[in-house]
Amino acid sequence: MIESLVGGFEAAFTFTNLLFICCGIVLGIIFGVLPGLGSVTALAIMVPITFYMSPVAAIAFLVGINKGGTSGGAIPAILINAPGTPEAAATARDGYPLARQGKPEKAMKMALYSSVFGDFFSDVMLILLAAPFAAIALKFGPPEFTAIILFSFTLIAALAGKSLVKGIIAAALGVFLSTIGLDPVDSTSRMTFNKVELFDGISLNALAIGTLALSSVISQIFDTRRGGDPAAAIVGGDYAEDNKLRPREYWSNWPTLLRSACIGTGVGMLPGLGVSLAAFLGYGAARRASKTPEKFGTGALEGIAATEASNSAVVGANLIPTISLGIPGNVAAALLIGAFMIHGVVPGPLMMVEHGELVYSIFACMLMANLLHLTIGRVGIRIWGLFVRVPKNIILPVVILLCIVGVYIPTNSLFDVGLMFAFGGLGYLMRKSGFSIVCLVIGFLLGPMFEMSLRQTMLMHKTDLSILVTSPISLVFLLLTVYFLWRFGFRTKRH
Amino acid sequence: MLSKTGFGFSTRSALLGALGALAMVAATSLPAAAEYPAKPVTLVVPYKAGGSTETMAQLFSKALGRELGQKVVVRTRPGAGGAVGSTYVSKAPADGYTIMFVALAGLTWDPLTKKGLEFDLNSFRYIAGVTEYQMAFITTPDKPYGNLAELIAYSGKGNSLNVADQGGISKAFINYIAKKEGIDWTAIPTRGGGEMVPFLLGGKVDFAYSGGVHGKYGDKMLVLASCLGGRLAASPEVPSIKELYGIAMPGNAVIVAPKGVSDEVAAKLEGAIQRAMNDPDFTKILGKLKFPKKFVDGNGMKTVFNEVVASLKKVVAATRN
Numbered sequence: 180m181i182e183s184l185v186g187g188f189e190a191a192f193t194f195t196n197l198l199f200i201c202c203g204i205v206l207g208i209i210f211g212v213l214p215g216l217g218s219v220t221a222l223a224i225m226v227p228i229t230f231y232m233s234p235v236a237a238i239a240f241l242v243g244i245n246k247g248g249t250s251g252g253a254i255p256a257i258l259i260n261a262p263g264t265p266e267a268a269a270t271a272r273d274g275y276p277l278a279r280q281g282k283p284e285k286a287m288k289m290a291l292y293s294s295v296f297g298d299f300f301s302d303v304m305l306i307l308l309a310a311p312f313a314a315i316a317l318k319f320g321p322p323e324f325t326a327i328i329l330f331s332f333t334l335i336a337a338l339a340g341k342s343l344v345k346g347i348i349a350a351a352l353g354v355f356l357s358t359i360g361l362d363p364v365d366s367t368s369r370m371t372f373n374k375v376e377l378f379d380g381i382s383l384n385a386l387a388i389g390t391l392a393l394s395s396v397i398s399q400i401f402d403t404r405r406g407g408d409p410a411a412a413i414v415g416g417d418y419a420e421d422n423k424l425r426p427r428e429y430w431s432n433w434p435t436l437l438r439s440a441c442i443g444t445g446v447g448m449l450p451g452l453g454v455s456l457a458a459f460l461g462y463g464a465a466r467r468a469s470k471t472p473e474k475f476g477t478g479a480l481e482g483i484a485a486t487e488a489s490n491s492a493v494v495g496a497n498l499i500p501t502i503s504l505g506i507p508g509n510v511a512a513a514l515l516i517g518a519f520m521i522h523g524v525v526p527g528p529l530m531m532v533e534h535g536e537l538v539y540s541i542f543a544c545m546l547m548a549n550l551l552h553l554t555i556g557r558v559g560i561r562i563w564g565l566f567v568r569v570p571k572n573i574i575l576p577v578v579i580l581l582c583i584v585g586v587y588i589p590t591n592s593l594f595d596v597g598l599m600f601a602f603g604g605l606g607y608l609m610r611k612s613g614f615s616i617v618c619l620v621i622g623f624l625l626g627p628m629f630e631m632s633l634r635q636t637m638l639m640h641k642t643d644l645s646i647l648v649t650s651p652i653s654l655v656f657l658l659l660t661v662y663f664l665w666r667f668g669f670r671t672k673r674h
Numbered sequence: 675m676l677s678k679t680g681f682g683f684s685t686r687s688a689l690l691g692a693l694g695a696l697a698m699v700a701a702t703s704l705p706a707a708a709e710y711p712a713k714p715v716t717l718v719v720p721y722k723a724g725g726s727t728e729t730m731a732q733l734f735s736k737a738l739g740r741e742l743g744q745k746v747v748v749r750t751r752p753g754a755g756g757a758v759g760s761t762y763v764s765k766a767p768a769d770g771y772t773i774m775f776v777a778l779a780g781l782t783w784d785p786l787t788k789k790g791l792e793f794d795l796n797s798f799r800y801i802a803g804v805t806e807y808q809m810a811f812i813t814t815p816d817k818p819y820g821n822l823a824e825l826i827a828y829s830g831k832g833n834s835l836n837v838a839d840q841g842g843i844s845k846a847f848i849n850y851i852a853k854k855e856g857i858d859w860t861a862i863p864t865r866g867g868g869e870m871v872p873f874l875l876g877g878k879v880d881f882a883y884s885g886g887v888h889g890k891y892g893d894k895m896l897v898l899a900s901c902l903g904g905r906l907a908a909s910p911e912v913p914s915i916k917e918l919y920g921i922a923m924p925g926n927a928v929i930v931a932p933k934g935v936s937d938e939v940a941a942k943l944e945g946a947i948q949r950a951m952n953d954p955d956f957t958k959i960l961g962k963l964k965f966p967k968k969f970v971d972g973n974g975m976k977t978v979f980n981e982v983v984a985s986l987k988k989v990v991a992a993t994r995n
Contacts, residue, residue, distance in 0.1 A: 223724035227732035230959065317876035361754070364863045366788075366842045373790030375761050378754030450868060504875065505890050507868045514724040521729060523962040525890045589723070591751055592758070631865070638862050639836050639878065 184306065187539030191235055191547065199236045200548045203243020204555050210244070211251020212563075214392040214578065215384055215585020215599075217264040218248020222514040223589070226521070234522040234537055239544035241518055245511055246545075246552050249454065249491045250294035253483075254563050257286045260399070261392035261578055263585075265383065265624075266455040266490040268391050268617050269338070269462040273475065273482030280478055281422065284564050288424040289483045291556040293436060295549055297488035300440035301447060301495035302545045309502050309531070309538075312448055316500050319449055321635035322646045326656035327449075328629045331456060331621075333663040337463035338617045340476065346618045349609065353622025356381055363631050364638070376594040385586050386623055389599040390616045393582045394606025396575050401607075403571055424480075432484045435465045439485045443492025450500050451628070453509050454493045459621055461489025467663075495545060501526050502538060710770055710939045714745040717929075718774040720759020722752040726963050727927065730956075731775040734804070737953030741946035748775075755841070756780035757791060764793035768934035770943060774798075777807060778924035782982055783843045786990055798930040800979060801940055802947045803970030805960060806925045808908065809844075809901040811837075811915075812888045813881035814874060822899040822918065825881065829857040836860050838870040838882035843923060843986075847901065848883065849993045851919060889964040901925070903981065907966040921989055924982040926968070928975060944972050 210221035221244045229237035252267035257274030270290060277286040332350075339346020359370045360380030371377040439461035446457035465485030466475045475482050497508030498515070505527025507513035519526050524534050531538055566574065586599045609616050640646050647653050717738070719731045731748050739746040751759035756776055766772035785794045811822065819825040829835055829852075839845040839861040852859040862879055864870045867887035873879045874895070881898060888895045889908055900906045900914035903922040916922040929947055931940065950956065951969050960967055970978060 220723075223722065226724045227729050230729075230733065230955070317872055320873065320876060320878040363865075366845075368790065371790070375754050375757050375791060378757060378788075450872060451865070500872075504872065505887075506871050513868060517724055517726060517729060520726065520963050521959065527890045527894075529892055590753065591749060592753070631863070635862055635864075638860055641834075641860075 180306075183535065183539045184542060186536065187541075187543035188547075190536065191239065191540040191543040195233075196236050196239050196544060197547065197551070199232070199240040200243040200544060200551055201555065203240040203245075204247040204548065204552050207244040207247020207249075208251035208254075208556065208559060209247075211248040211267075212254050212263050213585050214255060214261055214263045214582045215388045216588060217252060217266075218245045219510050219514070220589045221248055222511055226514055226518050229518050230521050234524060235540045235544065237518055237522060238515070238541050239548070241515055242541070242545055243548050243551070245494050245515075246298055246491070246548055247555075249298075249494055250291055250487065250552070250556060253290040253294070253487055254287060254559075255392070255578070257290060257483075258283055258563065258567050259574065259578060260395045261582075263392070264455075265387040265391065265620055266458040267486070268387070268455075268620060269458050269486040270483055271391075271395075272462075272617070273477070273479045276476070276478035277480075277483075278567065282478075283567050284422050284560055285424045285480075286478075286483060287560045287563060288557075289429065289480050290487045291553070291560065292424070292429055293432075293439075293484040293487040294491040295553045295556070296436050297440045297443055297491035298494060298552065299546075299549045300437075300488075301444045301492040302542070302549065304444050305495045305498050305502075305545075306542050309499055312499050312503065316448055316450065316504065316506070318652065321632045321639060322650050323652045323656070324449075324451070324632040325629065325636050326647060326650075326653035326660075327452070328625055328632060330656045330660045330663075331460065331625055332629075333660055333667070334459050334463040334621055335618050336663070336667045337466045338459065338615060338621060340613070340615045342613065345613055346615045349614045349616070349618040350622035353619040353624075354626035356386065356619075357623045357626035358630070363627070364634050376592065380627070381598060381623075382586075382590065382592075382595050383623065384589060385595040385598040386602050387620055388582050388586055389602025390606035390609070390619060393579065393599060393603035394610055394616070396578050396582070397603055397607045398610050399571065400575055403575075428480065432481055434468075435481050435484050436488045438464055438468065439487075439489035440492045443489035444496040446489075447493035447496025447508050448499045450506050450508050453624070454490050454511075455620075455624055457493045458486050458490040459617070461485045502530055505530070710942055711742050711744040713771065714747050715739075715742065715770070716772050717746050717748050718759050718763050718772065718776075719748055719750050720752060720756040720763075720774065720776055720780070721750065723750045726965075727775065727777070730805070730927075730959060730963065730965070733953075733955050733959050734775070734950060737950035737956050738946055740953075741950045742942075755784070757784050757788065760784070760797075761792050763930070764797040764932055766932050768799075768932040768936075770931060770935050770939035773801065773929055773931045773943065775804070775927065775929055778803075778926040778928050778979070778982065779807075779843055781928075781930070782924050782979070782986055786983075786986055787842060787846075795983060797933055799933050799935050799940060799972075800975035801929045801931055801943045801972055803926040803928045803968060803975055803978065804947065804951065805927045805965045806902065806907075806968045807927060808886040808889060808906050808964070808966075809923050809925050810884050810886075810888060810906055810909075810912075811881060811898040811901065812874070812884045812895050813898055814877075814894065815896050817880065817896075819898075820896065821912070822915075825898055826855050826857065829859065830855070834858040834860065835880040836862050836878070838862050838864045838873050838879040840864055840866055840870065840883055840885060844883040844901075846989050846993045847915070847921070847923060850921065850989045851915070853992060854919060886964070903978075908964070916985075921985045922982065924978075924986070926970065926975075926978060927965075928970075940972060 210216045252264035253270045256262035256267040256271035260275040262268045262271045274286040335350045442461045443457045446452045462485045497512040500506040501512045719728045735746040735748045763774040819828045845861045848861045870882050874882045897909045897912045901923040902925040903916045
């Protein structure tokens with residue numbers, strides 16, 4: 180394997196490839212920074228263009244985009260509390276308070292380094308485990324997914340903030356909103372009002388950008404009107420002296436980094452769970468395990484590390500089922516499959532045999548991309564750091580414009596833009612009344628997954644749900660769910 | 675919204691404005707009618723960017739543009755399995771400047787089964803067919819049945835089977851065959867090929883409907899029957915459900931214009947599409963994506979359309995509860 184990898188480096192280490200990786204990373208970061216756009220949109224737009232490149236350069240370019248996109252989303256989350264992508268929502272919880280304390284660069288560095296760590300970890304896992312892990316992914320069917328998603332609902336407890344009841348209400352609203360659209364089994368309409376735009380349900384992009392990014396901007400605008408100085412910068416005054424991130428500070432978070440990287444890799448290996456869930460799971464797990472959970476949400480480096488390491492770790496691991504089975508781990512991987520197909524490479528069980536050299540060149544490109552990502556991202560922090568000096572009355576309207584563009588581009592739909600504004604209003608109300616927006620998003624994300632998996636299970640097993648406890652994998656997750664519910668309930672009672 | 679009048683203007687300026695607008699419309703539309711195409715043509719793809727249909731359309735648009743002597747711009751309008759984009763195109767002006775690259779399946783199945791759609795079976799003029807999605811029923815080689823006849827016989831012995839479907843049309847066809855044969859099949863919904871494949875390989879379902887993804891898996895997957903009117907390009911020895919049950923799914927990928935487009939424009943587009951299909955880049959992408967080149971002219975599409983609609987109506991009538 181080492182030999183193949185060295186061979187891969189030989190083939191991949193060309194000026195053209197490095198250039199394409201750099202272009203990809205820069206493009207990815209820019210798309211990630213813009214609210215609503217993310218690596219998925221960037222990939223979708225770029226896939227047809229790669230037809231004119233060599234296979235290795237094409238995949239290297241797209242891998243660069245994917246890596247840059249997941250870390251770019253953290254930048255607006257930290258600087259202006261407007262996450263560019265749903266997976267960076269949890270980053271804003273600790274990144275923004277840290278920026279407000281005058282340490283935006285420290286927060287961005289933590290985010291970047293954690294991101295690259297997660298990336299690197301998951302790439303190594305990919306290279307080691309691409310073949311053997313295919314067999315494990317196949318063991319997961321509807322009952323196992325039902326249990327995992329049920330377990331993920333316990334996240335609400337960790338993400339709810341001050342009031343668990345309000346968190347549950349917000350999550351329930353999210354689940355309710357997710358039921359709009361065509362029924363996944365019978366294709367009958369649910370609350371669509373016969374509007375064809377609602378047949379696929381409310382777009383996650385419109386909901387996430389509206390509630391997370393736009394509402395934050397609205398709320399900052401109102402706050403400024405109520406007596407703030409409109410020409411003031413986001414971070415007023417001078418930087419705090421402690422804007423540096425010391426190596427010791429970074430590495431003291433190693434258990435969190437490792438845990439999150441493992442969570443991200445695990446989620447990435449299983450098709451269909453997605454980057455956002457990995458981010459929330461990583462954050463939730465870190466908060467549960469932390470000795471000082473009360474510091475989360477006030478600018479804890481641990482919180483940033485937990486989110487960024489896990490959402491980036493999905494990127495490499497996603498390629499495990501893609502390469503070994505031809506099954507995309509999520510939308511981004513599905514787009515990569517499309518790119519492979521354009522170059523006549525068919526991802527799936529035959530890929531390693533027929534295109535072994537290409538696969539190892541891609542692995543080599545991914546490892547090189549991590550180094551380049553670190554360098555480019557580090558240079559970028561200085562530039563992004565300047566943005567916090569821009570007065571609010573300039574930056575906030577620009578962000579609103581970017582939100583509109585970001586929601587419009589992927590689908591060319593003004594309907595989604597309208598929805599985004601509606602959710603911006605809802606998000607503002609929730610912010611002011613203390614309902615957790617992240618819980619709303621997590622409910623919206625998990626609701627349809629849970630429904631689909633549960634209904635598939637019921638159809639497959641003729642409504643006999645005992646499979647949920649007779650399947651060992653599912654049983655483990657059910658027991659974990661019960662344990663966390665008990666522990667959380669017990670803890671809160673005691674306080 | 676377009677009927678809103680400018681209340682703030684005086685009558686005179688409104689009149690002048692209207693005259694000016696009329697003159698502009700006349701100036702731009704007259705030569706256009708004389709010499710299509712006089713401006714860039716929009717090729718709508720009603721699916722997400724980055725998918726195989728959009729990739730094909732991107733390359734095809736370049737070849738088509740060369741043949742027409744005008745730019746052809748691809749624009750994605752995804753949503754509701756193509757219904758959002760189809761609605762948009764059905765309402766676009768029938769001047770040949772808005773055309774759509776779309777799967778015939780959505781254009782025929784949706785109006786027959788979905789309520790609340792704003793387009794129907796007569797909303798489009800079929801300019802030409804370009805290629806064909808390779809839909810089929812598939813399984814893995816480790817099963818006790820190797821073709822559809824053996825599968826039916828196996829199910830007839832009291833075995834209740836789970837089948838992975840991919841939404842409306844495939845589910846209805848599965849139920850139709852099960853009902854005809856009097857056997858017990860349960861259609862399990864999946865979110866497309868990415869979910870169907872692990873279910874099939876992991877043994878969660880007994881066989882599956884595939885929109886064409888099985889072509890990637892070589893001998894790890896086995897075609898039981900083609901779901902099209904004809905046999906699959908890659909498995910000519912396997913019969914189609916048309917031969918066995920007299921029903922077929924619409925597999926063509928077609929280029930359509932809103933109904934009412936003039937014969938001249940349609941003929942010009944049809945000729946350009948036929949010539950564009952020989953473009954080397956487009957031929958290359960079809961080969962790599964494993965789609966067969968299958969040109970069907972406008973008249974041929976009428977026949978295909980009528981057959982397909984008759985077939986679908988039969989399935990809808992038989993599977994309606």
